[in-house]
Amino acid sequence: MKDPKNLEIEVAKLVSEILDEPISPEASRLTVAGWDSLKHMEIIFAFEEAYGVRLDEAEMAALSSVKGLAKRAMKQA
Amino acid sequence: MTHKVTSQGFFERCAWAECLFAPHPTRRALFGLKPAWACREVTVRVHRNHSFEHVISAAGAWAAYAGIRMSWADAPYDDALSMQGLGEQPDLEVIWYDVEAVQSALGEEVTGWLLSRAQALRKLSNVPILMVVLGLEETAEQLLHKQIGVVPGLRLAPTAQVLAGIANPFDDRLRGMSGSRLSETANLMLAKHIACRWLPAMLAPRLKAVIVDLDQTLYEGVLGEDGFQVRLSAGHAALQSALKSLMASGLFLGVVSKNTREDVEALFAARADFPLKLGDFSAVEIGWGSKSDAIRRACVQLRIDPSAIVFIDDNPGEMLEVAAHLPEVGLIHAAQDVEQTCRNLDFFPGIWTWGVSHADMIRVADLNAVIQRRNIGLQAADKTAYLRELAPELEIWIRPVALRDRLHELSNKTNQFNLSLSRLDEVTVDAYLQHPDKFAVAVGLSDRLTDSGVVAAMFGSIKDGEITVEEWVISCRALGRELEGLIAASALRALAPDTKKATFRYKSGPRNSPGLDWLAKSSGCALEHEGSVSITISTLPAIADLPINLTIHPNERS
Numbered sequence: 196m197k198d199p200k201n202l203e204i205e206v207a208k209l210v211s212e213i214l215d216e217p218i219s220p221e222a223s224r225l226t227v228a229g230w231d232s233l234k235h236m237e238i239i240f241a242f243e244e245a246y247g248v249r250l251d252e253a254e255m256a257a258l259s260s261v262k263g264l265a266k267r268a269m270k271q272a
Numbered sequence: 273m274t275h276k277v278t279s280q281g282f283f284e285r286c287a288w289a290e291c292l293f294a295p296h297p298t299r300r301a302l303f304g305l306k307p308a309w310a311c312r313e314v315t316v317r318v319h320r321n322h323s324f325e326h327v328i329s330a331a332g333a334w335a336a337y338a339g340i341r342m343s344w345a346d347a348p349y350d351d352a353l354s355m356q357g358l359g360e361q362p363d364l365e366v367i368w369y370d371v372e373a374v375q376s377a378l379g380e381e382v383t384g385w386l387l388s389r390a391q392a393l394r395k396l397s398n399v400p401i402l403m404v405v406l407g408l409e410e411t412a413e414q415l416l417h418k419q420i421g422v423v424p425g426l427r428l429a430p431t432a433q434v435l436a437g438i439a440n441p442f443d444d445r446l447r448g449m450s451g452s453r454l455s456e457t458a459n460l461m462l463a464k465h466i467a468c469r470w471l472p473a474m475l476a477p478r479l480k481a482v483i484v485d486l487d488q489t490l491y492e493g494v495l496g497e498d499g500f501q502v503r504l505s506a507g508h509a510a511l512q513s514a515l516k517s518l519m520a521s522g523l524f525l526g527v528v529s530k531n532t533r534e535d536v537e538a539l540f541a542a543r544a545d546f547p548l549k550l551g552d553f554s555a556v557e558i559g560w561g562s563k564s565d566a567i568r569r570a571c572v573q574l575r576i577d578p579s580a581i582v583f584i585d586d587n588p589g590e591m592l593e594v595a596a597h598l599p600e601v602g603l604i605h606a607a608q609d610v611e612q613t614c615r616n617l618d619f620f621p622g623i624w625t626w627g628v629s630h631a632d633m634i635r636v637a638d639l640n641a642v643i644q645r646r647n648i649g650l651q652a653a654d655k656t657a658y659l660r661e662l663a664p665e666l667e668i669w670i671r672p673v674a675l676r677d678r679l680h681e682l683s684n685k686t687n688q689f690n691l692s693l694s695r696l697d698e699v700t701v702d703a704y705l706q707h708p709d710k711f712a713v714a715v716g717l718s719d720r721l722t723d724s725g726v727v728a729a730m731f732g733s734i735k736d737g738e739i740t741v742e743e744w745v746i747s748c749r750a751l752g753r754e755l756e757g758l759i760a761a762s763a764l765r766a767l768a769p770d771t772k773k774a775t776f777r778y779k780s781g782p783r784n785s786p787g788l789d790w791l792a793k794s795s796g797c798a799l800e801h802e803g804s805v806s807i808t809i810s811t812l813p814a815i816a817d818l819p820i821n822l823t824i825h826p827n828e829r830s
Contacts, residue, residue: 209300212300212303212304213299213300213303215303232449233325233326233329235449236326236446236449236450237299237326237329239449240299240326240456240459241298241299241300243456244298244299244300244456245298245300250445251445252445252448252449255445255449256449
């Protein structure tokens with residue numbers, strides 16, 4: 196099983212690549228201006244592809260932070 | 273398209289191609305690609321009823337590979353496509369529409385309604401229109417495709433066909449959050465088609481030739497070492513078949529290889545299993561000199577500019593040499609994974625076409641006739657004997673609406689004999705065909721060797737009996753037969769039999785000296801950089817003086 200901290204760093208890197216700006220593991224839609232609804236979907240697309248996850252609609256809306264996404268990836272693992 | 277490759281940029285583009293044309297490209301990988309080369313800015317306005325943002329954000333990397341930087345301006349979501357309040361004209365209009373919203377209300381009338389919306393947009397905008405329609409059955413899409421000719425400059429993307437190749441094109445989870453039912457796989461697939469196929473095919477003429485290396489490119493192995501035992505893997509067979517299909521669609525094939533000619537001829541003679549035969553290549557340059565020089569010679573044989581070719585080679589050193597000396601040549605590195613090379617070729621910007629015309633199909637055969645024609649010319653006692661031997665036939669169509677696409681193509685692709693370099697768009701060509709004071713004339717040429725198809729286009733206006741030729745182009749496939757004056761005179765006489773003089777507009781460009789030389793000689797005037805000169809039609813050759821058959825189709829407007 197992956198270390199949760201490492202997973203958060205990995206997810207932060209993924210989010211950072213989509214947003215094209217540095218992102219910390221603490222980041223969320225509330226703290227990053229560029230993480231708007233359009234970018235959020237692109238993060239979801241990249242997240243699903245990277246972790247082999249298929250989120251339901253409620254999860255797509257709810258997973259709006261690096262930590263939340265990392266936790267979901269951990270659950271999948 | 274702009275895809276000038278510097279030596280420095282070559283390796284970077286190879287790395288890009290590996291990512292862009294991977295079997296399953298990912299959004300994350302695409303987002304990591306930032307072009308170091310200059311791209312042409314293209315503004316695109318989107319008229320839509322579902323979101324396109326996730327497609328265009330992914331399309332950026334593919335577009336950059338094509339030398340395009342897309343700048344998007346979107347109209348508001350509108351199921352009715354009312355086209356209200358449009359601002360400044362972009363370079364391209366896109367109708368991005370999911371018919372699901374109106375299918376139940378319109379039923380089978382949906383295709384007619386879509387066409388009416390494209391017609392409405394055409395009244396407001398002169399630029400090319402790309403229609404990407406989601407939710408049409410393939411048969412409905414084909415029906416609409418047959419009807420789009422009524423709107424000049426409109427192209428219908430084969431969306432149903434593209435999505436049919438995807439296991440799950442739709443993803444109902446996304447409707448609410450992304451504003452479209454397209455799955456991520458479909459987003460990426462459409463992005464690739466838009467950026468590498470549909471946009472390049474709307475914004476620039478198609479490439480004209482694919483030139484290939486032999487060893488480790490068309491087959492596995494080295495002819496000089498392995499002899500005829502070089503291996504044809506399944507991937508190499510697929511690549512050869514793809515090249516053969518491109519040839520059938522009107523692209524020339526050429527070979528540039530460091531080998532001996534005898535070995536190459538013997539190899540092709542011995543390997544019946546090769547899908548490609550040596551005779552399929554319209555230019556064969558075998559020797560030990562530099563590849564860039566060989567490519568230049570091949571281009572002369574093919575009568576095309578190096579910017580109109582793509583070159584495939586397995587050797588990075590050779591590719592770098594070509595990039596250094598011919599940066600305008602498109603390059604595809606023949607990877608060890610041949611399927612990757614096939615995918616790269618399949619989506620190389622400028623390769624794809626909206627349709628294969630009669631002119632495309634006869635192009636290769638027509639070039640082969642050039643050598644035979646030259647031999648006849650050498651043996652003929654004089655020009656009359658030469659023409660009698662060739663038995664040319666001219667066909668002239670006045671205002672031929674049905675030939676609008678070919679007239680547009682001639683104006684945009686012809687470089688050498690193109691007097692004013694107007695590069696008319698389809699809407700303007702249509703205006704020449706339809707407006708009572710304007711005219712467009714198409715000229716077809718055939719002889720006993722080949723049918724060259726429609727080879728010349730004349731556009732102009734007639735006012736108070738005065739003819740002004742605003743654009744006059746003759747394809748290079750018709751040059752070299754000394755028929756330029758006759759073609760011009762026949763077109764003008766067919767258009768207005770009583771007219772004595774015609775004024776020709778001209779503009780000097782980098783490659784149109786053959787046309788300008790003819791104009792200077794025919795008018796007896798020294799030409800400036802740009803301007804107009806008159807020609808007395810009676811000084812041009814007359815059809816009655818020469819053994820040539822002429823057929824005139826007086827008014828093809830309706």
